[in-house]
Amino acid sequence: MHELIEKRRSIRNFRTDKPVTKEQLSRMLEAAMQAPSACNSRPWEFIAVTKREILDEIARVHPYAAMCATAAAAIIVVAIPQTGRPVGYYPQDCAAATQNILLEAVSQGLGACWCGVYPRDERIASIRELFSISDPKIPFCVIAIGAPAESPDRKGIFDESRVRFVE
Numbered sequence: 001m002h003e004l005i006e007k008r009r010s011i012r013n014f015r016t017d018k019p020v021t022k023e024q025l026s027r028m029l030e031a032a033m034q035a036p037s038a039c040n041s042r043p044w045e046f047i048a049v050t051k052r053e054i055l056d057e058i059a060r061v062h063p064y065a066a067m068c069a070t071a072a073a074a075i076i077v078v079a080i081p082q083t084g085r086p087v088g089y090y091p092q093d094c095a096a097a098t099q100n101i102l103l104e105a106v107s108q109g110l111g112a113c114w115c116g117v118y119p120r121d122e123r124i125a126s127i128r129e130l131f132s133i134s135d136p137k138i139p140f141c142v143i144a145i146g147a148p149a150e151s152p153d154r155k156g157i158f159d160e161s162r163v164r165f166v167e
């Protein structure tokens with residue numbers, strides 16, 4: 001598992017000749033729903049997209065998701081705030097589900113990029129409109145997925161000064 005975590009990087013260039021299958025996406029969605037959530041409220045839904053025109057449209061409406069134009073798939077994580085108990089934890093719950101999707105993608109030899117939507121009003125509005133997501137549901141993020149066409153270096157990221165051991 002540590003190896004997977006170290007291997008994961010945001011991938012923004014994808015091979016356009018390699019599809020992502022429904023089986024692969026289903027495994028990612030299973031991983032998503034294995035995530036912990038406050039009081040096990042699981043305040044989420046998922047939209048899995050492989051339709052080319054819709055992926056292109058995401059790239060057009062989201063200012064930082066241009067990579068969707070080369071991605072073979074995307075998963076939209078949708079938050080359902082009212083089912084989150086206690087109230088207010090749903091962004092953390094959805095973030096945990098998102099991270100599970102990213103790690104499952106790496107374990108399948110794929111690459112992915114988390115593109116933030118919530119809490120930016122303009123991004124929420126455009127993704128909401130594109131997928132007809134009605135209030136009170138909130139599009140939380142877009143995850144672009146595909147076979148990587150780049151392999152960014154792992155930066156030396158561990159910073160001891162950010163850690164305090166209390167023993």
Ligand SMILES: Cc1cc2nc3c(=O)[nH]c(=O)nc-3n(C[C@H](O)[C@H](O)[C@H](O)COP(=O)(O)O)c2cc1C
Pocket residue numbers: 008009010011012064065113114115116117152
């Ligand atoms: C909440 C959140 C929102 C992000 N939004 C975007 C985004 O809109 N577009 C993008 O290209 N990357 C986005 N990223 C990816 C970050 O830029 C990336 O994780 C960070 O630069 C570290 O690089 P790494 O993922 O390769 O370790 C987002 C990441 C998080 C956690």
